[in-house]
Amino acid sequence: MLTRMKTNSLILCSALITACASSPTGRNQLILFSDVQMSQLGTQSFEQMKKQEKISTDELTNAYVQCVTKSITSHVPPQPEFTDWEVVVFDSDQVNAFALPGGKIGVYTGLLKVAKTPDQLATVIGHEIAHVLADHSNERMSQSQLANTGLQITSVAIGASDYAQYQNVTMAALGLGVQYGVILPYGRTQESEADIVGLELMAKSGFDPYQSIELWKNMSKASGGSQPPELLSTHPSHSTRISELTAKANALPAYNAKRPVCSAP
Template sequence: MRWISRLSVGALCITLAACTSSPTGRQQLTLYSDEQLNQMGQQAYEQYQQELPTVGGATHRYAECVASALVTELPERQRAQNWQISVFEDDSANAFALPGGYMGINTGLLKIATNQDQLAAVIGHEIAHVLANHANERVSTQSATQLGLSVLQSSAGIQNEQMLGLLGAGAQYGILLPFSRRHESEADVIGLNLMADAGFDPRASLTLWDNMSEASGGQPPVWMSTHPSHGQRISGLQTGMNEAVARYQRAHDAGKRPNCSQPV
């Protein structure tokens, strides 16, 4: 059909114009500039700060100590950013890192990540999302998907609301959610090596996700989730553990031994 050809050509043009590779060599669609992504990150960070109170003192120093050790291991261009971290008073076990060097963790996470190595696993994972341009890839995919659905609707003359709903669900579960699961798995691999290079024990990541599994209770089916199941996540970490442990041992031999004091 003619509209399929036009849609395919348009998608190919976008892909050729904005195709990059992640740190693991995976092809990515990135339509936005670093400046645009950094601005998005700043806006999201400021909104988070407006909505939740921050925690200072020993708790903030602890988080900053772990984050600083990880940032030291970043490639020069990313390391040069003005990285900053905030601890937010919130019981949910959440953390994030945003383009532009903005990081945050919730106090609820500190009840699950019970030592510096487990906390490094979380922060390293979040920094890995930034290193791999996942935010750019995610918003680019969403933009391209919405464009494709609009072209499909207008070209095929689809007006039936049920059919449009099915198309939207197909895009959500067939493109956007699996894409996010791929991001999570990739960030696990990159973050595992990052924490090991900084001198944190990567084996603590397995304990962390066991803790997460116990705390989270039931989960939605994997195909409806933006994250891999805990079993899938632990399996992926175990696959890369031998290399990570070797990197950790080299880091220790080089004198990288973080000693971040936990708040009492």
Template sequence: MTLRTLGAISLTLVLAACSQTPTGRSQLTLFSDQEINQMGDQSFQQYQQKLPTVGGATADYVQCVAHAVTAQTGSGESWEVKVFKDDSANAFALPGGHIGVNTGLLQVAKNQNQLATVLGHEVAHVLAHHANERVSTQAATQTGLSVLQSAAGLEGQGGQQLMGLLGMGAKYGILMPFSRKQESEADTLGLNLMARAGFDPRASIDLWKNMEANSQSQPPVWLSTHPSHGQRIDGLQAQMDQALQLYRQARDAGRTPDCQRPG
């Protein structure tokens, strides 16, 4: 089979697997929802095996915020919410309906609105099928490099060095910038999601200022899978008018969450 034929087959598969995110951006999704949900289930099980969970008032508070946010997804899905004893300021949402929040995040997210900023962002990743997109892009990239190496006869030390350079080019030219697009998209979708739940979107700016103060020096943006804190804040401010309109509509509709942060 020629390189041209392989390329045509690959292109056909990619075109057949194209879909769109809620913002209208085209994305590559090679895996079924069932497969992605199974990956999420397995990842959440592994995470629970590594870290102890926290209950009581802390868990009640996080679940209160999480359930208010997920009620606005329109999926009708029941989300499992766990708090993990870990000092890192981190949270995540996984396909299959799982949310995890580290206790360290509660030292940075100072109130329910700031916590809703993070949870809205993480749930937005799931709603936009970013996990499917990421593993699909990685799978397609790896397959493409393997096909190129075989078809072009890149054998021996010289070939390995060239493939190494191609791999680096794929990593920094495709995978990481793609992740930054996902992060920015999740910021926008998550901001609207928290606002529809009745949380004040203006708290998102304070949250990222807290994150910036809490973080160590960041790598150059082109070497990072995430936008800089300043870029995030600028993006959120650009979307704030729309988010505030959704927030006011939510409050008028009686969505006024009052999740009590434990003392």
């Protein structure tokens, strides 16, 4: 029994050593899952959402969202597990958008009532894509698996062949709801990091990074000020977010002067 415990401890230590990674801003990350596993998980979850959510068929809205998104993804480095980003517009009043591993992007029509310009929509799209590029889902899932299920899942995460056996567990750890694939909030550190990387992406794509500040002013108005205190929330407060985005926008070099032409519906 003691020998087995020692063996398990060695396996765990080995997994942790080999799972160390750095985020785009240089922050240390725990990454236990492979790009292939995350891509498969994101694709499966996205297909589930497309079956259960109402997809918008409005041609102008779809063309607009596709235009903004493609303007950004054209400046994203090639990804190892997919070649194209799939974008779907969901017909819903939710003020939301998301991106999943595997290059899957969802935008809710309710967001367009708050992100009122192409630049503001680009702020959100860039932010969500940044979550994928920074492996935030993998990081969150790795932390959850290590804390909740121990070595058994860890062994799967580092290459065991029976990953499918634990699919439901990993889905839950990723924060994907069984019914609608709703993503649970990221932590404040990950949100702030996605703000920084997303701002760089939108600026490279020709969008005005200062419009990110206007977006969060709109978000603040839309919430009616009904946001919990920052220390009780997983997200930065609106005021903190606006302050950080202002500082980052001021530090950016002149953004791409070749602005995309995307017409809002």
